[in-house]
Amino acid sequence: MSASIKDSVVVITGATGAIAKALIAELLARGAAKIYAAARDISGIAASDKVVPLKLDVTSEADAAAAAALASDATLLINNAGVNHNTALLAAPDLAIAKEEIEINYIAPLRLTRAFAPVLIKNQGAVLNILTILARVNLPIMGSYCASKAAALSLTQGLRGELAPKGVRIVGALPGAVDTRMTAGLPIPKMTPADAAKDILDGYEASEEDIYVGDMAKGLAAGLAHDHKAVEKQLASG
Numbered sequence: 001m002s003a004s005i006k007d008s009v010v011v012i013t014g015a016t017g018a019i020a021k022a023l024i025a026e027l028l029a030r031g032a033a034k035i036y037a038a039a040r041d042i043s044g045i046a047a048s049d050k051v052v053p054l055k056l057d058v059t060s061e062a063d064a065a066a067a068a069a070l071a072s073d074a075t076l077l078i079n080n081a082g083v084n085h086n087t088a089l090l091a092a093p094d095l096a097i098a099k100e101e102i103e104i105n106y107i108a109p110l111r112l113t114r115a116f117a118p119v120l121i122k123n124q125g126a127v128l129n130i131l132t133i134l135a136r137v138n139l140p141i142m143g144s145y146c147a148s149k150a151a152a153l154s155l156t157q158g159l160r161g162e163l164a165p166k167g168v169r170i171v172g173a174l175p176g177a178v179d180t181r182m183t184a185g186l187p188i189p190k191m192t193p194a195d196a197a198k199d200i201l202d203g204y205e206a207s208e209e210d211i212y213v214g215d216m217a218k219g220l221a222a223g224l225a226h227d228h229k230a231v232e233k234q235l236a237s238g
C-alpha cells in the first residue's frame with residue numbers, strides 16, 4: 001500500500017467535473033501510469049496512452065460492476081462525482097433533492113467501493129473520497145448537501161475499519177470552497193481547482209487520512225477542534 005501516485009492506476013468518477021479535470025492533470029504530472037476517467041458522458045474526454053475514458057453513471061449497479069471488471073489493474077479509486085443543489089432542508093418542495101444528494105454523494109461511493117473492493121484488496125490499493133469540510137459542520141443554506149456529505153464522511157470511517165485490515169488505505173479529502181460550477185452562485189472566496197488538486201494529492205502522498213484542503217477548510221477544522229458549537233452557530237447565522 002504505497003502513498004505515492006507514481007505508477008498508480010487510478011479510477012476517478014465524475015471525470016467531466018472541474019476538480020476531477022484538475023486531479024487528472026495533477027495525477028499525470030505526478031507519474032500515474034493509467035487513469036480511467038469515468039463519467040456518464042464520455043464524449044468530451046480525450047483518450048490517450050494514459051487516459052482511458054470509461055462510461056459510468058455512479059447510480060448504476062451494472063456500470064459499477066462493468067467498471068470493476070474492466071479496471072482490474074486499479075490501485076486507487078477516487079470517488080469524486082457529486083451533486084449540490086444548494087438547498088436548505090425545509091426550503092426544498094419535497095424529498096427529491098435530499099434523495100438525489102444522498103444517492104450521488106453517499107450511496108454511489110459505497111456502491112463503487114463495494115464493486116472495486118476485491119480489485120483493491122488484490123492490488124493492495126486505496127480509496128480517496130472527495131468530501132467537503134461541510135461534512136463536519138452543517139451550513140444550513142445547503143443543509144441537504146451537508147447531511148449527505150456527513151454520511152459520506154461516516155462511510156469513509158466505516159470503510160477504513162473494514163478495509164484497512166485487508167491492506168486497503170481509505171482517505172477522505174475535505175475541501176473548502178472551490179471555483180467550479182457547483183459554487184457558481186456563491187459570492188465567497190474560492191480556491192482554484194488546480195490548487196485544490198495539488199493540496200489533495202500532497203495530503204494523499206503525505207499519508208494523511210483526513211486531508212483539509214485550502215485555508216477555509218483548515219480554518220474551519222481548527223475552529224471545530226477549539227469550539228465545535230461556536231462554528232455551528234457561526235455557520236447557522238450565515
Ligand SMILES: NC(=O)c1ccc[n+]([C@@H]2O[C@H](COP(=O)([O-])OP(=O)(O)OC[C@H]3O[C@@H](n4cnc5c(N)ncnc54)[C@H](OP(=O)(O)O)[C@@H]3O)[C@@H](O)[C@H]2O)c1
Pocket residue numbers: 013014015016017018019020039040041056057058059079080081082083084104130131132133174175176177178179180181182183
Ligand atoms: N466546488 C466546491 O466548492 C467543492 C467543495 C468541496 C467538495 N466538493 C466536491 O468535489 C467533487 C467534485 O465537484 P466539482 O466542484 O468539481 O463539481 P462539478 O464540476 O459540478 O463536478 C461534479 C461531477 O459529478 C458528476 N456526476 C454527477 N452525477 C453523476 C452521476 N450520476 N454519475 C456520474 N457522474 C456524476 C458530474 O457529471 P456531469 O458532468 O455528467 O453532470 C460532474 O462530472 C464533488 O464530490 C463535490 O461535492 C466540491
